[in-house]
Amino acid sequence: MWECSYADEPVDVKLFWLFFLRKIWIWIAAVLAGALLFGGCYFVKNVVLVPEKEYQTVGEVYVDYVWEDAYGISRSNLNEGEWKALVKTDLFVDDILEQLAAQGIAVEKSFVRESVDASLESDSRIVKTTVITDTPELSASIGCALQAAFLHFGEDNSRIERIRVLTEPVETRIVVHDIRTMQAAVLGAVLCGLISLAAMFLCFVLDDSVYIPASFERRYKIPMLGTAASRDLTVNLRYLLRDCGNAAVTAVEQDIPVEEIAAMLQEKWEEADGRDENKITLCACGCVDTEPDAAEGLRCADGVILVVASGRHDGKRIEKALAFLSKQDVKVSCAFLWDADEKLIKCYYGFGILPKKRGADSPESVSDRRERQG
Numbered sequence: 001m002w003e004c005s006y007a008d009e010p011v012d013v014k015l016f017w018l019f020f021l022r023k024i025w026i027w028i029a030a031v032l033a034g035a036l037l038f039g040g041c042y043f044v045k046n047v048v049l050v051p052e053k054e055y056q057t058v059g060e061v062y063v064d065y066v067w068e069d070a071y072g073i074s075r076s077n078l079n080e081g082e083w084k085a086l087v088k089t090d091l092f093v094d095d096i097l098e099q100l101a102a103q104g105i106a107v108e109k110s111f112v113r114e115s116v117d118a119s120l121e122s123d124s125r126i127v128k129t130t131v132i133t134d135t136p137e138l139s140a141s142i143g144c145a146l147q148a149a150f151l152h153f154g155e156d157n158s159r160i161e162r163i164r165v166l167t168e169p170v171e172t173r174i175v176v177h178d179i180r181t182m183q184a185a186v187l188g189a190v191l192c193g194l195i196s197l198a199a200m201f202l203c204f205v206l207d208d209s210v211y212i213p214a215s216f217e218r219r220y221k222i223p224m225l226g227t228a229a230s231r232d233l234t235v236n237l238r239y240l241l242r243d244c245g246n247a248a249v250t251a252v253e254q255d256i257p258v259e260e261i262a263a264m265l266q267e268k269w270e271e272a273d274g275r276d277e278n279k280i281t282l283c284a285c286g287c288v289d290t291e292p293d294a295a296e297g298l299r300c301a302d303g304v305i306l307v308v309a310s311g312r313h314d315g316k317r318i319e320k321a322l323a324f325l326s327k328q329d330v331k332v333s334c335a336f337l338w339d340a341d342e343k344l345i346k347c348y349y350g351f352g353i354l355p356k357k358r359g360a361d362s363p364e365s366v367s368d369r370r371e372r373q374g
Contacts, residue, residue: 015211016204018347023200030196031189038188043181055136057143059129059169061150064161078159083118083127092116092149099145105138115139116146129169136172143169208315210308212345213337219315220322222332225265225305227340234268240334244302246281247333250288251307252314252321256338258284261307265336288321295328303333310340 020027065077078086086092093112100107117130129150131143147165154163210216213224223240226233241247249262262284269280282305285294298304304325308318325332 011205012215015215015348016201018344019204020197020200022344027193027196027200031193034188034190034192035185036188037192039181039185042184043179046179047181052134054132054134054175055139055172056130056132056175057139057169057172058167059143059147059165060167061127061129061147062164062166063125063127063154064163065125066159066161077124079124080118080120083120086153087116087118087129087146087149088113091153092146095149095152096142096145099148100141103141105141107138107142112142115142126166131169132175139172140169207313209311209313210315210318210337211310211341212348216308216335216337220318220335222306222322223334225334225336227310227337227342227345228264229340229342234271236334237265237268241280241303241305244280244333246283246301247303247305248283248285248298248301249305249307249336250285250294250298251338252287252289252318253309253312254287254290256287256307256309258286258307261336261338265305288324289317292324295325295330298325298330299328304330306332306335307338308335309338 063078090109093109093116096112096116097107097109115131115133117132119128119130120126121128127150129143129146131139131146133139133142147169150163151165154160210219213226213230216222216224223236225236225240230236249258249265251258251261262282266282269282283301285291285297285301288294288298306321306325308314322332
């Protein structure tokens, strides 16, 4: 009884890499597309559509905290998160707006909140003040007002003894954004390359086509004669049908030229018929899928040759045909792979790729030894 073990068929790694090399242009196109997509989007977002130039001023203030013990150590230092929150509160923002109004500068409170920032460097007592706006003059004015707000805050806070200015925000420079278009392109190429490779592997695994005779034999446990270009086609044909006086040739699909294939196999048989007196007659019986009545003729034949096409994605159709023949008590003697990719088969078996290894007693090695001895 025929049993299908296709669900447990292992992945043919060599066949997969051969298909990958054949379709490598898809992988290369995916890599290039990923690089262009990620790199292009990043460039457009961070270079083409970047907002107007921004100007930044930086200053530093030193905070003397009130000592809480005899060793001059304060346990009430404000951390970076607290300073960042404080400079955006109404306490600081209103103070800055009053100073700007005295200079004749009118801005919104939300604008000041978005422009000012504070951070701590290595020392928790040194606070770095940063102001970023769209004009250098406004950045310098808000920067000076921010430091003055720090001084006012230190005068009214019981945890702080005093605040001193270390660096005044007098220097204004353009904000330079960190543009990493190349890194984005490389990331896109790697991601799309991996995704496309996984997709190609998935398509290969889901493909139930027959490309080489060995795959059909492993999957369906039915011997394969080979292909039209197989050197062992005649030998396999004469051996597998050695006890048959007549054999029928049928196909899985309707468009397979069964008559032409039967004539070709008959010619192969007759070419070697001079070796013995064994005679056989091959006749075409059409397609078992579209002509199920042909099963009666197949039962009367001494042997049955099932013709399958290469690369048709028809694994389930082959299973259906074999199941039908099994129900009709038709035993398939062997199969034939039609329209095979001979170049793929040669690459799979390594014909003409690896040099032949000379044996120790080969004629060449014997003659070489004679030449060396002479």
